[in-house]
Amino acid sequence: MRYPDGMTSGSSFYARRLAQPGAVLAPMAGYSDAPMRQLAAEQGALWTVSEMISARGLVLGGESEKLTLGRPYPGETRRVVQLFGAEPDILAQAVTRAEAWFAPAALDLNMGCPVPKVRGRGGACLLQTPEVAYALVQAMRGATRLDVSAKIRLGWDTDRSVEIAQGLAAAGAALITVHGRTSAQRYTGEADWEAIARVAASVAVPVIGSGDVRSAEQARARLQAGVAAVMIGRGAVGNPWVFRALATGDGAAPGVRERARTALRHARLHAAFYGPDRSGLPSMRPLRKVLPQYLPEQPELRDTLVQVNTVEDVERALAPFLAPEPWAGEHEEAVAASAM
Missing domain, CATH: 3.20.20.70 (Aldolase class I)
Structure with missing residues (x-):
């Protein structure tokens, strides 16, 4: 056993x-x-x-x-x-x-x-x-x-x-x-x-x-x-x-880039675990209720994220927040890099 x-x-x-x-x-x-x-x-x-x-x-x-x-x-x-x-x-x-x-x-x-x-x-x-x-x-x-x-x-x-x-x-x-x-x-x-x-x-x-x-x-x-x-x-x-x-004990709040990258990683993990649906594509429909919660301070994203169908849809929606932020600290950069 x-x-x-x-x-x-x-x-x-x-x-x-x-x-x-x-x-x-x-x-x-x-x-x-x-x-x-x-x-x-x-x-x-x-x-x-x-x-x-x-x-x-x-x-x-x-x-x-x-x-x-x-x-x-x-x-x-x-x-x-x-x-x-x-x-x-x-x-x-x-x-x-x-x-x-x-x-x-x-x-x-x-x-x-x-x-x-x-x-x-x-x-x-x-x-x-x-x-x-x-x-x-x-x-x-x-x-x-x-x-x-x-x-x-x-x-x-x-x-x-x-x-x-x-x-x-x-x-x-x-x-x-x-x-x-x-x-x-x-x-x-x-x-x-x-x-x-x-x-x-x-x-x-x-x-x-x-x-x-x-x-x-x-x-x-x-x-x-x-x-x-x-x-x-x-x-x-x-x-x-x-x-x-x-x-x-590390209570540092994640920045928007870390949140966006983790949301995208969640989508990729979802696609890898579940595989294609009946249409032959990994569906993001189950994540529509989850993804907006990664970025609560960007409510303008909600309408887009609750309509995503594919990982590519998620990546396009999050693209403005995935670019490196000039003010990002070392901690956030390290965590974001390890998540890829």
Whole structure:
């Protein structure tokens, strides 16, 4: 059995990574794919988490090792594969298959997705029947020697997070991530970090806090809740440098050239990973919602970037910002050169 990132069968991936400073890239459907994970990892993310993968799809749905949701980019390490499901035997088989196909550093159980299409099949529904979730974690633990973790919300419509976290820890979860909202809240209101702090104080395993973290300054402040680290989702879209700031203390804001070059590199990584679409060209359509976020101070670019179809379209749109800037500092020049 192969253990990534220098692990041995007796080592804990999460414990080793949490010995370093930094933050974690959250799983985000339609966002935390291989190209985004690669950019976050290069900037120092402690680990990244895949988009959630259906356990039933892996076991019964005819998926293969070519499944893009799980497939790593070449040389990828420090990637956690997140599964969702509600049947212990299926989750156990999915863990075995995911480990063989995708070489993850650890496995995570999704207990937080509030999207209606997953109801009854896992996700946040498990917050209503936590005893099922405990059985799922136990089944996953029995199928692998890798760390198994769980990502939860505070509860279905009321806060049961302490109770649920304690049950997950007793079931063998090596780490618990808590998003500070209930499922009923979806993404409205504000994340409750006081509730996250109560969870962190109630279990012996590390707790990762999640919710409304948009900057390195906010992430550092949230560490006061007693969490082992902070997970960043929407705040990292178009902003992989937030991981650099938290990993190294280098909070230098990237200039427009570095932002533009990274946006173009994201497009090139996307094309290389996904290959041509049905029309025979690498499509940039999935990146239309991402690229404008690299250059928020150039709103005039948005109308163009949300219409790109090819890498060449992206390069043409960004061309005015790719030329060397006479005021660019040595740090920005070095980072930009290494990204090419």
